Amino acid sequence: MSAQSLPRPAAAKRSLPKINPVYVLVAALILAIIVMNPAFGEPTGYMNFLKRVTALAILSAGALYVIVSGGFDLSVGSIMTLTVIGSSMLASNDPNSTYWIIPLMLCIGAVIGLINGLVVSYLKVPSLIATLGMMITLNGVAFMWSGGAPRGYLPDTFRFFGRYNITDIPVITLLPVAVICLVVFGTILWWGMHRTNFGRMLHAVGDNQQAARLAGVPVERVRISAFVVSALTAVLAGVILGGRAGVSVDIGSGFELQAITAAVIGGAQLLGGRGSVPATIAGALALEAIFTLLNLLGLAQPVRLVVQGLILIGAVAFATYQRKRAGR
Amino acid sequence: MSDVPTIEMRGISKSFPAVKALRGVSFTCSRGEVHALCGENGAGKSTLIKILSGVYRPDNGEVLIDGQEQHFKHPQEALLAGISVIYQEFSLLPERTVAQNLFLGREPMKNGLIDNKAMVAETQRVLGLFGVRHRIEPETLVADLDVASQQMVEIAKAISLNAKVIVMDEPTAALNEAECEVLFSLVDQLRASGTAIVYITHRMREVTRLANRVTVIKDGEATASFDHVPAPDVIVRAMVGRDISEYYPEPATSSEIGPVVLSVSGGTNAALRDINLELRSGEIVGFAGLQGAGRTPLAMALFGAAPFTSGTMTLDGKAVHLTSPRDAIRAGIGMLPGDRKAQALFLMQSVRDNGMLTARSFANPFGGHKANRFTDLTGMNALLDQMKVRAPSYEQEMRFLSGGNQQKAIVARWLALRPKVLIFIEPTRGIDVDAKASIYHLMRDLARAGTAVMMVSSDLPEILGASDRIVVMREGRIAGEFGRSATEAELMLAATGETGVAA
Numbered sequence: 001m002s003a004q005s006l007p008r009p010a011a012a013k014r015s016l017p018k019i020n021p022v023y024v025l026v027a028a029l030i031l032a033i034i035v036m037n038p039a040f041g042e043p044t045g046y047m048n049f050l051k052r053v054t055a056l057a058i059l060s061a062g063a064l065y066v067i068v069s070g071g072f073d074l075s076v077g078s079i080m081t082l083t084v085i086g087s088s089m090l091a092s093n094d095p096n097s098t099y100w101i102i103p104l105m106l107c108i109g110a111v112i113g114l115i116n117g118l119v120v121s122y123l124k125v126p127s128l129i130a131t132l133g134m135m136i137t138l139n140g141v142a143f144m145w146s147g148g149a150p151r152g153y154l155p156d157t158f159r160f161f162g163r164y165n166i167t168d169i170p171v172i173t174l175l176p177v178a179v180i181c182l183v184v185f186g187t188i189l190w191w192g193m194h195r196t197n198f199g200r201m202l203h204a205v206g207d208n209q210q211a212a213r214l215a216g217v218p219v220e221r222v223r224i225s226a227f228v229v230s231a232l233t234a235v236l237a238g239v240i241l242g243g244r245a246g247v248s249v250d251i252g253s254g255f256e257l258q259a260i261t262a263a264v265i266g267g268a269q270l271l272g273g274r275g276s277v278p279a280t281i282a283g284a285l286a287l288e289a290i291f292t293l294l295n296l297l298g299l300a301q302p303v304r305l306v307v308q309g310l311i312l313i314g315a316v317a318f319a320t321y322q323r324k325r326a327g328r
Numbered sequence: 329m330s331d332v333p334t335i336e337m338r339g340i341s342k343s344f345p346a347v348k349a350l351r352g353v354s355f356t357c358s359r360g361e362v363h364a365l366c367g368e369n370g371a372g373k374s375t376l377i378k379i380l381s382g383v384y385r386p387d388n389g390e391v392l393i394d395g396q397e398q399h400f401k402h403p404q405e406a407l408l409a410g411i412s413v414i415y416q417e418f419s420l421l422p423e424r425t426v427a428q429n430l431f432l433g434r435e436p437m438k439n440g441l442i443d444n445k446a447m448v449a450e451t452q453r454v455l456g457l458f459g460v461r462h463r464i465e466p467e468t469l470v471a472d473l474d475v476a477s478q479q480m481v482e483i484a485k486a487i488s489l490n491a492k493v494i495v496m497d498e499p500t501a502a503l504n505e506a507e508c509e510v511l512f513s514l515v516d517q518l519r520a521s522g523t524a525i526v527y528i529t530h531r532m533r534e535v536t537r538l539a540n541r542v543t544v545i546k547d548g549e550a551t552a553s554f555d556h557v558p559a560p561d562v563i564v565r566a567m568v569g570r571d572i573s574e575y576y577p578e579p580a581t582s583s584e585i586g587p588v589v590l591s592v593s594g595g596t597n598a599a600l601r602d603i604n605l606e607l608r609s610g611e612i613v614g615f616a617g618l619q620g621a622g623r624t625p626l627a628m629a630l631f632g633a634a635p636f637t638s639g640t641m642t643l644d645g646k647a648v649h650l651t652s653p654r655d656a657i658r659a660g661i662g663m664l665p666g667d668r669k670a671q672a673l674f675l676m677q678s679v680r681d682n683g684m685l686t687a688r689s690f691a692n693p694f695g696g697h698k699a700n701r702f703t704d705l706t707g708m709n710a711l712l713d714q715m716k717v718r719a720p721s722y723e724q725e726m727r728f729l730s731g732g733n734q735q736k737a738i739v740a741r742w743l744a745l746r747p748k749v750l751i752f753i754e755p756t757r758g759i760d761v762d763a764k765a766s767i768y769h770l771m772r773d774l775a776r777a778g779t780a781v782m783m784v785s786s787d788l789p790e791i792l793g794a795s796d797r798i799v800v801m802r803e804g805r806i807a808g809e810f811g812r813s814a815t816e817a818e819l820m821l822a823a824t825g826e827t828g829v830a831a
Contacts, residue, residue: 197700198693200677204685207674214633214671215741216657216689225693273676 022266022282029289036296043173047165049292054178055080055162055241057284059255060262061189062233064280067263068193069226070206070272071127075116076234076259078138079109080252083238085142088152088247098157105235112138113231117224135256143249150247162243178240182281185236190277192229202226206272261308262287264315287311332395333358334524335380335411335493340389342375349375350548352389357493357524357541362515364539364557365528366567368760372548373528377495380526381413382406393492412486413495420478422471427451429470430485454484457517476507483514494518495526500534501758504619504786505820512537530567530761532560533789568761575765576793577772579812584610585796589780590630590661590749594639599625601804603639607749607780612771614795615784617823622804623784624666627751630782631663632656644748657686662742666753666784668731672738675727679719682726683708683740690745703744711740716766732763739770750774751782756790768794788816 034041040049059076066073083105090104091097112134119130166175193199201222204212213219234252241251260270266283268275290311291304333356342350350372357363367373378384380391382400391398393409400406420429427447428435436443436450451466464477473481479499486494496515500508515538518525527538535542536557544552544566552566564575586609595603600622607613615623628634630641632650641648643659650656653663665671674682684703691700698705712722715736719729726734735755742750752771756764771794775781785791791798798810800822808822 192694195697196694197688197691197697200681200685200688200697201693203677203681204674207676208670210670211665211672211674212685214631214653214663214665216654216686218654218689269676273674 020267020276020279020282022279022286025265026282026286026289029286029293033289033292033296036293047172047174047176047179049288050182051162051165051176051178051244053285053288054176054182055237055244056255056258056262056288057182057281058185058189058233058240059237060259060266060280060284061186061277062230062237063256063259064263064266064268064275064277065189065193065202065226065229066127067260067268067270068206068272068275069202069223070209071120071223071226072131072260073116073227073230074128074131074256075112075134075138076230076237077252077255077257078135078142079112079231079234080238080241080255081250082138082142082145082252083109083235084154084242084247084251085146085150085249087158087239087242088150088154089145091155091158092152093155095155095157098155098160101158102239105239106232109231109235110228113228114224116231117220117227120227121220121223131256139253146249148249150249152247154242154247158239159243159246162240162245164243178244181236181240185233186277186281189229189233193275193277198222198225203273203275206269206274208273257312258284258287258308261312261315264312264319267319269319270316333392334394335526336392336395337376337380338390338392340376340379340386340391342379342384342386350379350386353545353548353550354389355543355550357526359492359522359524360519361540362519362525362527362538364535364542365526365545366530366535366542366563367545368530368567368762371545371567373545374497375548376545377413377497377526377528380406380493380495381411407489410490410492411495412489412491412493413497414479414482414486414499415497420470420481423469425467425469426455426464426473426481426484427466429481430454430466430488450488451484454488455480457487476503476510479503479511480514483518487518491523493524493526495528497528498530499527500529500531505788505823506618508534531787532563535563536560564761575768577769580610580612580772580775580796584776586610586778588645590641590643592630592636592639592641595626595629595636595641596639597625597629597634597637599634599804600629600636603629603636603806605799605806607782609748609778609780610775611796612775612781612783612794614791614798615782615801616786616788616791616798616819617801617807619786621801621807621823623801624753625804626801627663627753627782627784630656630749631661631751633663654689657745657747658690660748661751662686662745662747662749663751664735664738664742664753664755666757668734668738668758673726673734676725678723679712679717679726679729679737680705680708680722682737683712683722683744686741687744708740708744711743712737715740715743715770730760730763732759732767735759735763735767736770739767743774747779749780749782751784753784754786755783756785756787764790788819791819792816 039045063073063076087101087105090101116131116134119125120127161177161181164177166177169175201217204217205219205222209219238252245251262283263275263280264270265286266276266279268280290307294304294307335357337353337355339352339354340350341352353376355376365373375384379386382403382405398409430451431447436446448466455464464473464480470478470481499511503511515525529535539557542554542557542563543550544563546567588606589609590607592603592605603626617623625634629636632652632655635651648659650659687700687702688697709722717733717736719733755767771781771783783795792812792814795812798814798819799806800808800819802823802825810818
């Protein structure tokens with residue numbers, strides 16, 4: 001390799017602050033939605049949009065931990081399903097149950113993440129396969145638990161996080177609790193990824209696992225932690241989604257791929273080493289905004305799937321192209 | 329020798345959007361000569377070769393082959409005109425056989441099917457031309473060959489294409505001593521058979537051994553051209569543009585060498601037999617030997633990455649049992665791996681993050697990334713400054729740095745932890761002359777500050793120039809120890825085990 005392949009001005013250009021294209025994309029999409037549906041510009045419009053996107057946004061930010069560490073977590077959708085089904089089965093309409101059910105669900109989530117991480121780190125099962133197996137298993141568990149049809153209801157105390165709006169607030173008039181959750185958990189996940197030693201180790205492991213081990217990074221612990229974070233955010237996302245949408249047997253299905261898509265739209269590097277929590281949340285907003293647009297255009301669910309698939313392929317292809325152009 | 333040179337490049341200039349890569353460079357090479365092309369990394373050697381081989385087109389100047397002006401638009405055209413380039417990174421397909429690689433894209437056909445027999449026979453003939461017929465079987469998969477043999481296959485491919493000109497881009501970079509010798513005699517044979525050879529290197533030994541003529545490129549210009557091979561220091565001075573009399577720092581004085589820091593007795597594992605070793609503070613110990621002699625496994629054993637299965641190891645007099653790099657780092661041992669890209673670099677992370685990583689790995693994981701008990705961002709900046717890492721910003725991603733600067737940044741990673749023992753594996757591989765000197769001085773500075781430095785290297789002049797003591801390994805054992813006054817011949821004899829035939 002010679003100096004010609006790393007020309008100076010190109011290097012200088014890179015050090016200028018570069019805005020992630022995802023933010024431009026989100027702005028453009030929102031603008032398009034407002035043009036098509038001016039009511040979206042009202043607080044009820046955009047707040048409901050944010051409320052709808054919260055579960056996916058938190059989930060994506062958590063899944064990003066695994067992606068940055070160089071893996072995939074396909075089990076998150078099934079964890080959401082298990083959370084919703086399990087909570088409804090345990091709650092038996094007792095409003096006070098929420099206070100122990102949510103911690104219990106978080107513990108179950110942590111155990112699932114731990115198992116994912118251990119299987120990937122020590123049994124050396126590729127994460128795609130390990131978490132796919134976990135996804136099938138958990139869907140089965142949820143199905144058995146519910147007996148095949150949703151029974152029981154989620155008490156209002158549980159649904160508070162996903163459904164309740166704080167009203168009579170000046171300027172914005174209403175504020176969904178879900179949006180507060182998004183800000184709180186988004187901030188925590190941002191801090192963990194971008195402001196701690198753990199976050200930097202996560203990036204290093206995803207960038208070059210062998211080098212990370214030789215540099216003293218506790219590679220296994222870091223990877224396992226990433227799966228635990230991912231599983232915990234899936235439980236949180238499940239609580240919020242269940243709160244908003246109620247109980248159904250396949251409530252979380254498809255979320256695992258939406259989360260990966262959101263991260264990729266946000267510029268995360270599949271196979272690890274690069275990713276941003278704010279950009280991933282913006283990626284989730286962009287994905288939801290695209291779905292909203294498709295709805296406004298009167299296009300149905302199948303189209304949604306086609307579009308999501310194409311976005312995933314397109315975003316990865318675009319990122320790969322950019323990487324190549326950057327000379328790697 | 330005919331009057332018309334096989335290749336003649338006249339007044340070649342080439343600019344890239346950012347940088348003027350070549351300015352009016354002229355270069356010729358004739359039948360039956362080896363023309364060495366020297367220069368530091370980034371001087372413009374590769375650009376010149378890429379113009380010769382049709383990868384780039386020059387902005388100005390002309391390329392003549394056998395006196396005919398040529399305008400190659402594609403590397404394939406240059407190849408057909410008889411110009412074969414053997415790059416450092418091979419273009420062989422690993423999952424194909426040697427014969428299939430040789431005939432890639434021009435397989436002999438018989439009745440509409442590939443004529444395997446003819447392919448194998450011709451491959452055998454070509455390999456026979458330079459006496460490696462017994463070493464390489466035409467039907468072996470390339471992936472199963474070692475690096476040196478793969479290079480032979482590349483050269484065989486060039487010969488089977490009837491190349492008039494063979495360009496070799498730092499061909500010895502991945503070869504050990506014995507393999508280098510095989511390559512050198514091959515180059516001699518090619519020269520004798522009338523091939524024009526352009527040989528790119530920055531190892532002076534190879535220039536002296538092989539070249540008929542030498543051209544030095546610096547900053548995109550041919551700064552010196554010699555029709556005979558001058559003394560190495562003349563070439564080196566032309567390459568770096570200054571005198572490098574202090575290329576290797578002064579060795580340690582006896583008062584600088586301190587107590588034993590690390591000792592191994594009877595260290596054994598799958599790759600190592602009965603290693604007895606002492607590393608002292610203030611001392612640089614060079615480890616020489618052929619590829620596969622066990623030098624890297626020894627480093628990996630000391631570093632806990634591939635531990636000893638029996639034997640004892642002490643650090644500062646206390647017995648230690650290190651079973652992971654993490655253990656070793658915690659105990660005070662650091663290591664700079666030989667394959668930087670695969671084992672040391674985080675190319676997508678910033679220079680500073682690369683430097684901070686080890687310190688962060690031993691700090692509270694939930695602690696802020698800006699400061700820990702070993703160093704902080706300012707401290708790391710200072711270390712990177714001290715290492716003279718050249719980067720537009722330490723926020724720059726690692727992949728944009730040159731090999732030398734990457735290596736220096738990795739050194740900074742260890743400086744932050746102040747290890748008692750620091751192991752360098754091939755510390756200057758792929759690094760230009762200037763950066764090499766600064767790595768040697770750095771090792772010396774570390775030793776002066778009390779670190780025990782272990783240096784594994786396949787570069788004998790480097791072993792002799794930079795070490796206070798030299799350990800030669802062979803077949804997993806320590807085959808001999810020498811002072812810094814040893815000669816290359818002595819080390820080679822110990823490394824190959826052919827004692828007593830000193831010529």
